[in-house]
Amino acid sequence: MQPSADEPDAAGASPTTDVHSGGVAGGVTERGPGRVTVRRFLALALPALGVLAAEPLYLLLDVAVVGRLGADALAGLALGALVLSVVGSQLTFLSYGTTARAARLYGAGDRAGAVGEGVQATWLAVGVGVVLAAAVFALEGPLLRLLAGDAALAGDAVLWLRIAILGVPAILVSMAGNGWMRGVEDTVRPLVCVVAGFAVSAVLCPLLVFGAAGMPDLGLAGSAVANLVGQTVAAAAFLVLLLRERRVVGIGLLPRWTVMRAQAGMARDLILRSLGFQACFLSAAAVAARFGAPSLAAHQVVLQLWNFLTxxxxxxxxxxxxxxxxxxxxxxxxxxxxxxxxxxxxxxxxxxxxxxxxxxxxxxxxxxxxxxxxxxxxxxxxxxxxxxxxxxxxxxxxxxxxxxxxxxxxxxxxxxxxxxxxxxxxxxxxxxxxxxxxxxxxxxxxxxxxxxxxxxxxxxxxxxxxxxxxxxx
Incomplete structure (x- = not known):
């Protein structure tokens, strides 16, 4: 049960009422851990589960749509999506690191500071995103040929990745948005942003791939365009919320290099941690493949169940x-x-x-x-x-x-x-x-x-x- 505005919390501190709160925190920035009930905990966890599940569900739809174009198109999607996924997964510090910093400020009653972390993380996301997109765009041909071992297959993957990689800045902006909003204990509005983006992608994907409802028939490129548009919609929604919050709490939009350097301080450790995970699971797939197709298929089934549980x-x-x-x-x-x-x-x-x-x-x-x-x-x-x-x-x-x-x-x-x-x-x-x-x-x-x-x-x-x-x- 949430304490009233003048009731000491379990830690003996008086909570500070925050008239600007828009999340599930219910307008209280400082609450004792003893007040964390199962209901409040699930109010944070269940929307977060929706955010985590939205992308895998969309990817299943994307695979089902592109699969109708044949094995080559599906393989091209798999390779291109793998590169895009690796690029995005290495920047998780934009969400996890921002949450850690914003949550501490929010817990201290400084919502303005927590939102300020979101502003600076967004600047960092845009800058890093542009650099990464340019780097992948320049190297995508050799990289995909190395992965594919087949020029024709690499060509399909390049077609998809060349369009989808333009969405990297938007993907990172969404990560930063998730980060600061989780920090202020708001996991509902991030769910709305993410679902809106993937819903747009889900509608556009079959229309652009097959040229339905008067849309151009783009084939595999239609999947990439749908992906790009959806990521842009989600990022735009996060930006709107950030701009609204910063006006309410009265902070500026200029970059603050000291804050961004501090945010990037967690990047090295979290990137190395992600690389450790990827090395393990890529090695597991490679070894399973060497035991034959049935073993690899069995490994994939159980691994997908494990991924769902995670x-x-x-x-x-x-x-x-x-x-x-x-x-x-x-x-x-x-x-x-x-x-x-x-x-x-x-x-x-x-x-x-x-x-x-x-x-x-x-x-x-x-x-x-x-x-x-x-x-x-x-x-x-x-x-x-x-x-x-x-x-x-x-x-x-x-x-x-x-x-x-x-x-x-x-x-x-x-x-x-x-x-x-x-x-x-x-x-x-x-x-x-x-x-x-x-x-x-x-x-x-x-x-x-x-x-x-x-x-x-x-x-x-x-x-x-x-x-x-x-x-x-």
């Missing part, structure tokens, strides 16, 4: 990030520590329930994706490893969110790379050398999570991450 659990981590950052910004260190474990218990409970559902669906769930016995066999070999991963992920992802909210990116980088280099990658390549099959690959993923679990639990228990103040340590 979306669900990551939405809880995003809520943890905002709430913990706000608690530390308000100086409520003991409350932040208590909140960290409370959120972790909620995430662990949800993950156990999900694991029980997938355990019960041992026979039924894989059959939804394939009826090929050659694929179902390897799925059965790793199913119980997959089920065992779910509760581990519930704890790891929740504490990841806590530590990201505290701005502890350097530790998370080290923990991820330790798990990758000391667990996942050695076991993956050993499974190829000693013919352990798909089971060896998924044992590697278990080792990866176990290493990270030990690291984040020890870090959370130490309390060294809980540094109060309006900027991450």
């Amino acid at each position: 979306l669900v659990l990551d939405s809880l981590a995003i809520a943890a990030q905002a709430l913990v950052g706000a608690a530390l910004g308000g100086g409520r260190v003991a409350g932040a520590r208590a909140l960290a474990w409370r959120i972790t218990r909620w995430s662990a409970l949800l993950s156990v329930l999900l694991a029980a559902l997938f355990a019960a669906g041992y026979s039924a769930v894989p059959a939804v994706f394939t009826d090929d016995p050659a694929v179902l066999g390897p799925i059965g070999d790793v199913w119980w490893l997959f089920v065992a991963l779910i509760p581990l992920g519930g704890v790891v992802f929740a504490l990841d969110g806590v530590l990201l909210g505290a701005g502890d990116a350097r530790f998370l980088r080290t923990a991820t790379l330790l798990g990758a280099l000391g667990g996942f990658l050695p076991i993956i390549w050993a499974s190829l050398a000693w013919d352990w099959g798909l089971r060896g690959i998924w044992c590697g993923l278990v080792a990866f999570l176990v290493v990270r679990l030990g690291a984040v639990v020890a870090r959370a228990a130490s309390g060294r991450w809980a540094v109060p103040g309006t900027a991450p340590a």
Whole structure:
């Protein structure tokens, strides 16, 4: 239950009423962690899940539409989308880092400062986005030929990527928008922005690919144009909200280099962390392919189920990030520590329930994706490893969110790379050398999570991450 305007919160501080609040925080910038109920937590987590799920759902539609053009077009889309995804995924500091900084300011009662973080992150997103788009545009031909190994296939991919890459600045602006708005505990309006963008793309994609309803028949290029327009719409919506907020709180729009340098300070650690993830999962796919098509197909089925579950659990981590950052910004260190474990218990409970559902669906769930016995066999070999991963992920992802909210990116980088280099990658390549099959690959993923679990639990228990103040340590 939210405290009244004159009621002390659980940490003994009087909350500050914020007449400018437009998010789920309900107009209160400083609230004690003891006031974080399941209802308030889910009010942050569920819209965040919608934001996370919107892009994968759109990509499924895009694949279904382009798939009607034939295998070459679909392969071109896959290669182009892979490059675009890699470019975007390396800049997650624009969302995670901005959330950590904005949440601390918001928790301290400084909504203007939190919105100011959004202004500077947006400038950074535009600048970095233009540079990245230009670099990929210049290198796209050689890069795609290297990936494809086939000139014709690379040509289809270049056609798609040359258009879609123009949307990189818009993608990064949306990341920055998500970041500062999560920081002020508003996850509803970002969902509206993202859904609006993907809805436009979803409508335009079939119309432009097939030339329906009087639209030009662009083929594969139509998919790229739809993608670009949708990303632009989402970014424009975030910009409108940012401009409105900055007028309300009374801050300027000029770039502040000191703030942008501080925001970029988390970039190195988060980029290295992302590279660790990508090295692991690309290696897993490469090794699975060497065990034959059925093993690769089985790996893809189970991996997509795992990716779906990570979306669900990551939405809880995003809520943890905002709430913990706000608690530390308000100086409520003991409350932040208590909140960290409370959120972790909620995430662990949800993950156990999900694991029980997938355990019960041992026979039924894989059959939804394939009826090929050659694929179902390897799925059965790793199913119980997959089920065992779910509760581990519930704890790891929740504490990841806590530590990201505290701005502890350097530790998370080290923990991820330790798990990758000391667990996942050695076991993956050993499974190829000693013919352990798909089971060896998924044992590697278990080792990866176990290493990270030990690291984040020890870090959370130490309390060294809980540094109060309006900027991450």
